[in-house]
Amino acid sequence: MLNYKEYIYAVYQERSFSKAAQKLYVSQPWLSSVVKKVEQEIKTPIFDRSTTPISLTPAGQYYIQQVEKVMNIEEDMRAHFAQLSSQETKLHIGSSMFFCTYVLPQLFQEFREENPQITLTLTEGGSESMVEKLLSHKLDFFLEAEPLQTNDKIQSVAWCMEEIVLAVPARFPINKQLSQYCYSFDELLKRNEPGRKKPAVPLAAFRDEPFLLLQAGNDSYERSMQLCEHAGFTPNVSVFLTQMMTAFYLVSEGRGVSFLRSTIPEYVAPTESVVFYQLDDPIATRAIYLSSLKQHTNPVQQKLIDFMWNHSLLRTIHGTLGNPTRDGLEL
Template sequence: MLNEMQYIYTIYKERSFSKAAKKLYISQPALSAMVKKVEQKIGYLLFDRETIPLTVTKEGKYYIKCVENILEIENNMQKYFEDLGKLDSGNIVIGASSFFCAFILPKLIGKFKEKYPKVNIEVIEGNIKELKEGLENNSIDLILETAISENDEKLKTYFYKNEHILLAVPSKWEINDKLKEFQLTYDDIKERKHLNSDIKEVSLNEFKNFPFITMKKGNDQYVRGLALCKKAGFTPKSIYKIDQIMTGYHIALFTESAVIFIRDLLIINEQKNESLVYYKLDSELSTRAIYFATKKNKYLSNACKEFLKFSLEK
């Protein structure tokens, strides 16, 4: 890519002439002069120099988009030529939320590395906004998430598996005596008995007066939990609002002070405990798909394609 494009793109990323100049190892006056030369050439300003931090103009946004297209073409070309050999090397960058980074990816990567030990895999933890930005700017090759739509025009999705949201309730609570026919234990979840059609779904209305641990607004599990409660005719009384499901799980487990909507994959991957019992919920709202996703039209390396194939077969 031409130096002037690289320099302007660095200014855009750093949102500062001085920071960009430092990163590019050139003087700020020289960098400013180069940008002015480009602006004079195209006849429009690329940056609004009155804003802090620096922002791009309408014309600047178009210029940056063109630069990103060029970067993607260069990246795809490089990946293509790197892939002409056998799959005995390669690099994959995978992004996921903390849950998948902790419970799903380590096992998949471990098994994959047994087969392809020379392939280097980097994992980046982030929220869905950060992960999508990583795909967009090509710093991430592949993401694993639930909050992905098959209809997203910018993504190519690959169905991994479904997960199921259960209600976890402290086992010492008296309400459990009334609901014995609906109860599931840790061992039941581990054996996937909750997926059997003969296991009854509990009515959430039974828990309308109990305290809840909920995810914070904006999280897909918060949305689903709220929808489940509203369908049962109430709004949950939240006494803990959390960012991470593992935090909520441990609060429920050790304080035994509230109920919580919990992922079955978490229970399956956790150590056995008898402090909580579990209830199957309305299947339509409690079932959600997990997807791998890549940026549309992005060239996927042989290593990345093989990891996808390997993971989807598990």
């Protein structure tokens, strides 16, 4: 009854015989006959074909649960025997361009030194595309500021914290009026040292400035709009962008102000063309989430999980390591 489990699982994932057939590069009639054969073997339907899209029957739900257990065991065995034979093993991590370009390569260099037999592949993307890749086992983990709660097979656990600050072109006249709140590039990096902290800026002072925001549909956009709303104004957006690093460089060129993660200055060359302001709003701090499938991790995945929990990528707003919970991850 498990001989055709991959085919039945594909129908379950796609909620469609035709889409599953396309994904598997088989004909739909053949795929339908395979499912019928298994249903005849277990003497009960797996799929309710009267619904649109098709759904699982109670027996089908049990079948899929057991198939997932078998698939997890098979994956564990493949990873285990690959380690025993000293074969190179791959792990796939998804995240935003900022993490993939500036943060993760530095972090994973140490991991590779400790585990030279494991190859790490970084994939850039947003939450929606990462969900599909996680479910299809094309990714092992996804790291970003949004918890992936759109699917009951994915778990997202707060892993660390970061601060959102306002970046402003240094040549903007408003900085002279707000000098008591203003951080230079170097001052921002040292703001947690004794006597370096400055008060948070009243964000309403920037209501007439041109804003550079990330496009709608991500956590940064939502937080930016809420920060301005809490300050009593709607931002005058001159440009919408897809990458936060692009926003940073446009601020450097004097194109407008933007909300950025405070860790960016740690990974780029110092510049006198940008100044920064801290914000007095709870939503100016956010968690970085580690998302993975709700399943037993194989030995190779476990190595990376342990490494990541012992090496914080980002500092908290207090300049110390975060203390996120590991609840929910099978460690």
